[in-house]
Amino acid sequence: METKEKIVLPINLSMNPYTGPWTFSEAGHLLRRCLFGPSFSQVSLAVSNGLDSTVNSLLSTPSFSDPITFSSNESVAPFGTSWVNSVYPSSGTAQTNTQNARNESLAAWTMNRIHHQSFSIHEKMCLFWHNHFANEATSDARATFDYFRLIQTFALGNFKQFAKEMTINPCMLVFLNGTLNNKYSPNENFSRELLELFTIGKGPQIGEGDYTNYTEHDIAQGAKILTGWVVQDFLSTSVSNTSSVFMPELHDTTDKTLSTKFGNASIPNANENEYSNYIDVVFEQLETAKFICRKIYRWLVNYELTDIVESTVIAEMADTLFSNNYEILPVLDQLLKSEHFYDISVRGSIIKNPIEFIYSVFNSTLSDFNYDLETNSTIYLQCYWLNMALGMNYLAPPSVGGWTAYYQEPTFSKLWANSSYIKLRFDFVSYVTLWGGINVNGNQFQVNHLTFLNQLSNPSDATQIIEDMALLFCPKGLDETKKIVLKTLLLNGLPDFEWTLQYNEYLADPNNPTFSDPIKQRIALVLDQLFKQPEFQTI
C-alpha cells in the first residue's frame, strides 16, 4: 500500500565511551543538544576542557530562583519580590488581575531562565519533563509554579519518585480531573494518562482493551487506586500555598487487582500510600524504563527509533536506568559520552523547536539587555508570545501528550517548520537582526552583532568569521558556495583586507559609530541570511 522513506546507514550503535576526535564539531554537537544556543566561546572552552569534563559540568543542577512580581496588577506581593507564597486578594477584579500578573510573571520567568541558562542540560531537561508530564497553567499560579518547581527539582533526579510526586501534584490533580475521581464516580482521565503517557506507555493494541503493556482493566483499577485526592486553598485569601490532601471518605477501599500485564499484582487498600504502591508496581516493569529512555533518546539524539536502535541503544539505556533505580543522571551520562551520540548519522537530525530556534539566535550571539525590572520582564513576555506564535508555549502544551513534534510519525520535528511557521521564523530573524528587534517602550532587544563578532576566533579575518559562523550555527557546516555568498555579503564586494582595516579602526575606537556602524550592519546582513538557511534550522 505504501513505501516508507527509510534511511539506512552504517551507524555506530555502541554505548561505549566515545574516544574519537574532540573538535569544535563534536563539542558543538554536544552543546547544541544540551543548551539553548551555545556561544562560540562556550564551544571553544568545551573543546579545551575535553568531553568528560564538559559532560560532567553539563550534568550539574543549578540553583533556582523564583518568579518575581513586575506588574502593578499584582496586589499582594510587593513589586520586585517573589509571589509564590503570597495569598490572593478577595475581590473578584483584584483576584483576576493578580492571577494574570502571576501568570505573566511565570511566562517571563521561563524565558529568563532559558535566556540566562547556566552551563547545564538542566533547562533542556525541564522542557523535556514539561513535555512529558504535560500540564497547563491552573487557576492558581502558585499551584502552577509548584508544578514547575517540581520539574526543576527532579529534572536530573529520580524518575520514579518524580512520577509519584507528580501524581499528587495539585496542578496535575486539577488538570487531569484527579480531584473529581472518587469512589462514587471514578474519573479515568488521570489513570489512563499515567499509564499511557507518563510511565509504562501504550504498546500496540493486541486485543479488545489490551494495549500490550496494560489493559482497560488496569485503567479502571488505577482510577480506583487514585481516588480520594483533592486540592485545597486554590486562590486562598489566607493560606499561602495550595496543597493536595487525601480524603479517606472519598477513597475506594476495595482491594484492587491488576491484569496479567502486572503479574495480577494485588494492590490492597493503603489509603494515602496506595498510589505510591501502585506506581512501585508499574516501575517494576522494565518497559517503564524503556518508555522514558525512548523519549529521552528522541529529545537528545534522533526522532527515529529503528529496530536496531531499540535493541541496542534503548535496551542499554533502559538497563542503566533500571539498575540505578530510575536515577536519570547515569543514563544521561552514559548517553552523552557514548560513541552513538557522536555518530555522524545523528548530527543535525533534529529540526529546532521554537524555543531552541529563538534562543539559538539570542544566546549563541550573546545578546542580552538590561533595563528596569518591568521592561526586562515585558521583553521576556514578548519572547514568550513569540514562541507561542511559533507553536510552543511554555505553560500550555497543546495536549497531555505534549507537543506533537515529539510523537507524530512520520514527520516529528518537521512539524515545527511548515509554511506558516517558516514565514514567522524568518520574519523574526529579520526583526532581530536588521530591524531593531523586540521593542518595549523604546527599549530594544536585538541581536548584539558586535559582542557576537568580538568573541569569534579572529574577527579581523573575513574568511575566518564565516568559518566560525558555519561551525557554530550549522551542525554540518556550510558548503563552499554558501560560504562565498555570505562572505561576499560581509565584504560588500570589497577585498578581504578592507574588512581587516575596518575592523581594526573599530577596535581602536570602539565607541565611535563611524567605525562600528558599518561593521555592525555587515554582520547583521550575514546573520539575517544565515539564520534563514535550512542548515541553521537543525541541531
Add this chain to the structure above:
Amino acid sequence: MKRRTFVKNVSFSSITIPFMFNNLKWEAVQNKLFDYSRSAEDRVLILIRLNGGNDGLNTLIPLDQYDNLMIQRPNVLIPQGFIIPITDTNGLHPSMTGVASMFNDGKVSVIQNVGYPEQNRSHFRSLDIWSYGSTNQEISTGWMGRYLDSVYPGYPENYPNEENPDPFAISMGYEVSTTCQGVMSNFSHTVPNPHDDINVGNGTALNDGTYYGSHMEYLSTIIAQTNAYGTRVKQAADQGNSTSSLYDMNNPLSVHMSYIAKMISGGLKTKIYVVNINGFDTHAEQVDSSDTTVGNHAKLLKTLSDAVKSFQDDIKLQGLEHRVVGMTFSEFGRQIASNASFGTDHGDAAPLFLFGTCISSQIIGPNPVISDQIQNQAGLNMQIDFRDVYASVIKDWFGVDENAVQSLFDYPVNFYTVLQGCSAGINEEIKKKSLAAIVYPNPCVNTAHLKFSCLNEKVQIILNDSYGKTIKELFSKELKAGVHHVELETKSLSEGTYFVIINKKSKNEEIKIIKRNH
C-alpha cells in the same frame, strides 16, 4: 429495550441491528438523482476535525432511547423539550440550530455509530487511526495523503508546476493535517490567513542521505513552496469573495470557513481543506451543573453549527454550492454513562456529519440501543466503519473507481452511497455487485464481521469447527437482495480454525476463519 441474543458459543447480533446498505433509507438516497455533470476536477472536500472526542450522544440524540439515556447520563442529558427534533427518533443539541435548518433543507446527513472494531481509547492513537484511515500500526500516511499520492506521484518533487500551481490541500492555521500525510511529504499547506504577504527568501540545501539531509531537502522544499503556494493563495483570497451576513467573526471556525469560501471563489484549485476545533475532551464540566443545555459542549457545537451554516449560506450566494461537501470527524465518541463531574469519559463510536447541497438529508444507520443498566466504561458499538465512509467519499466525490479506492486501504472497504447524489458521473453504474463473502478481521479475536451478498432469498449461516461439525446455526432468514453485514461475537470461542458456511440458492459459500485469544 431490545437485548442482544447471546447464544452458546457465538453471539450474533440481531439482523435488525447491523447495518444493511440496501435498506429503505439507502433506496431513498439512490432514487434522488442530481444532474451535476461537472467533472470531479473542481470539487472541494472540507474536513472538520472535532479534536478531543465528541460526545455523540449529546450531539445527535436518539429520542427513542431517551428514558434509558436518563438512567445512564442524568447529569449531562439535554431535557427532552430542548432537543431539536429532526426526525421522529432523532434530535439535535439545542445549540445546533444551524445544522438543524440545513438538515431540513436537505443539506446534512448524519451517519450514526461510526467507528472501527476494537476501539482504541487513547486520543493520540485513535486520532492517528482516524487520520491514517487504518488501524495498522505500520501505517503512517493519511487517507487523503494516499489518495493524493496516487494522483500526483512523486510529490513534492517538481511541485508546484504549471499544471498544478496550487496546493492540493490546505490546513487552516499553523499545523499540517495528518490526514494529508503522503509517503514523501505532507500535502497540506498551512494557511493562518490567506491574505498574508509571503516571501521567505530562497534558502536551499542538498540532501546528503542522512537524517540531516532529509531535513535539508524538506526545508528547501518548504521554503520554495511557501513562496509559490503563498502567492497563489493570496491572489485567490484577494480576488475571492465571502458574502454571507451570517458569519460571526468572533467564531474562529467561521473565520476559517469564510477564508475557505474566499479561496474557492477566487479560483484556487485546492481540493481539500482541513479545519480544526479543539476542546471536545469533556471529562468535566461538559455541561453547566445547573443547566445541561449550556456549558462547554454547547459552545463547541454552536461554534461548529454556526460556522457550517454561514459557510453554506456563503457558497450558496456565490453559486459554488455544488462544488463543496464537508465532513466532520473525531477520534472517538464518549462513554454512554456520564461521570460525576458533569462530563463523559473516552468512549467508542459516534455520529459523523456530512454537509453539502447534493446530500439528501438522512440519518444513516439505526439508532444505538441504550441499556437500562449502567455498564462500566461502556461506549457505543460501532455499526459503520469509518474507512467505509472515507472510501465512499473518495469514490463518489472525487470519482475514483472502486478498485483504485480499495488500494488506498488495507481493509476490505464497503461502498455506501453517502454522497451518491453528488456522484461525479464517471459513468459507473451503481450496481449491486455480487460480492464474495468475507470475514474480517481474520484472524479474529473478540468480534468478526461477515459481509456477503444475496438475492431475494433465504439465507442460512452456520458455524462449523475444523472437522466440519456444526457448532451453531447462526442465522436463517429471508433477506432482501443486496450486501449484508453482520457482526459475530467470537470472544467465547476457543482458539482454532472454524468455517462460516453461507447456504443460499444463488451460491453457497464457505469461509475459513481463525480465532485467536489476542
